[in-house]
Amino acid sequence: MNTINNNFIPDLSVDIAGMHLKNPIMTASGTFGYGEEFKDVVDLNLLGAIIVKGLSLAPAPGNKPPRIVETACGMLNAIGLENVGIEAFVRDKLPFLKKLSTPMVANIYGKTIDEYVGLAARIDDVDGISAIEVNISCPNVKAGGVAFGVDPRSVYQVVSAVRKASQKPLIIKLSPNVSDIATIAQRAEEGGADALSLINTITGMAIDIHTRKPKLANITGGLSGPAIKPIALRMVWQAVNAVKIPVIGIGGIVSAEDALEFFIAGASAVQIGTANFMNPSATIEILEGLTRYLKSNNMATLRNLYGTLVL
Amino acid sequence: MIQSDADILWNRKLGPMYFHLGLSLRGFEQAVPGQFITLRAQRQQSPLLRRPFSIHRLIQADNRVQGIEILYRTAGDCTRYLSTLAPGEKVNILGPLGNGFSLPDSGRIFLVAGGIGVAPMVFLAETLRQKSHPSEITIFLGGRTQTDLLCQKAFLDLGLRLELSTDDGSTGHQGLVTDLLKKHLTETKAHGIYACGPMPMLAAVAGLARSHAVPCQVSIETIMACGMGVCLGCALDDQVITDKYRHVCIDGPVFDAATLKFDN
């Protein structure tokens, strides 16, 4: 039986995609707004990194409601990437984020490679943005609406194009709606990614049996929350084994125990998404849980746990 | 906005489907009528999301706000579970959230509530009562049957005028609460209408307010995931509102009825 040694503060820090993070807890895009919304309930300076809502070149109105529906241990969303647009973000949202000691990552998405490039170029020399996370789960309008992230070739194209447009560290956020995540991960690495993050939501659907209509106006939506954690963990593990760059785990993490599974699978950091809706202070509680775990196991650094899956 | 565990002070059944919950917690000094909280009662992951409830009243003692009251109807998993909790148990509260009603300077006020829509009206009536003479405030309560007409004593204690209607005629006027509202609007000049209840009722109230040129505010419900403006799940579209994609949790839940496209 281990006794808890209170005389040391475990080291949770990690260097990832050119950023030095106090700890590996990041907020998942679309679940933490632009950060400021949480300032009353979360000490934002304690977080590893803040990733903001997905940004597009022009403001985007989003999809028709209903946009969300709860399902067993999860939720479906079809928000339609509503956001204020990159200009309003830089003008109105960034000044608050810049005052924090926590690095901020801008999440971007486009409908064409040109839009991705335009976004990356626009923020390349903007202070206060520590890295760019590229959401490639969006439909490629020039390829008949198939998501960039499901075709290894377009993954390579979009990543290498964004790479050329920006000096900032690039995190490529992968879609889980693919049959071979390892190949996709490798194409993103070859294209010049500094890190990968996965998973985005899994496409799903729910039907109202009384009206026989889909519960979402968009018909399908993205599943998130605890329901997707086993799939996320499997994909993170496969990606870790396929590439050399760091992998950030996302999907259904609501507790420190959930996060620890991802670290053992080889993730270098994690993102907290739907858990922020269940409990707005989830990120901080997870952090505290990680510290407790390390102390009770007499581990000085969390990094020693990374990729220690026993097979 | 605060997030805090709150002790249940009481959780009383008010009839077949309604409960009155008293919670001890701090941080609601600035709360205004029409605002809401989100609540998480269970430790388990199902139901997953917090649920929104109007602030029914503030609990005041020693010149301080010591807690809040919630009035709820058992609708599904969360509310059914909530109804089993006993005093001393805890729930997690996030709030106050949303914009709240803007209050009039003076004049005759009509409050209109359908069913559980009465929940925010007691806090509103208490606040209005600090400025207005009670005879200037009329509350119209509508419901399916007698047991759906809640809080009558609270309104009478405030000295307000009460007008009741039920679908089955078991109490008051048999028919819609908006029948009563229409009659009163025709007879007297009102300076403001405040309504909360099901969408068809709000639509009818908004229509009447427009035809009698009375300013009107309505409180609207949508499904919510975060309640604090980050998930963007609670949007109203251009079927409902002129200025499309307003978010009920931050732009509302109270909206000026003039911006709503109810009567098409």
Ligand SMILES: Cc1cc2nc3c(=O)[nH]c(=O)nc-3n(C[C@H](O)[C@H](O)[C@H](O)COP(=O)(O)OP(=O)(O)OC[C@H]3O[C@@H](n4cnc5c(N)ncnc54)[C@H](O)[C@@H]3O)c2cc1C
């Ligand atoms: C701003 C706001 C204030 C509210 N105030 C109160 C209140 O004071 N008292 C009260 O009893 N209820 C209130 N509600 C409604 C309350 O949030 C729902 O009844 C509750 O979420 C149901 O949860 P459940 O798990 O018990 O039922 P569920 O199983 O989640 O739902 C049961 C049924 O209610 C519908 N429903 C669920 N959530 C909502 C919602 N947010 N709006 C409309 N329909 C919904 C579902 O589609 C389903 O048909 C309010 C809602 C909002 C948005």
Ligand SMILES: Cc1cc2nc3c(=O)[nH]c(=O)nc-3n(C[C@H](O)[C@H](O)[C@H](O)COP(=O)(O)O)c2cc1C
């Ligand atoms: C309401 C909502 C909005 C989201 N918006 C975005 C977004 O704008 N960009 C993005 O890359 N991912 C977005 N996501 C995906 C999350 O960042 C995350 O990858 C996913 O929800 C899985 O993690 P979780 O189970 O912890 O929520 C969104 C998810 C939700 C639930």
Ligand code: FES
């Ligand atoms: S409920 Fe999340 S933005 Fe309104």
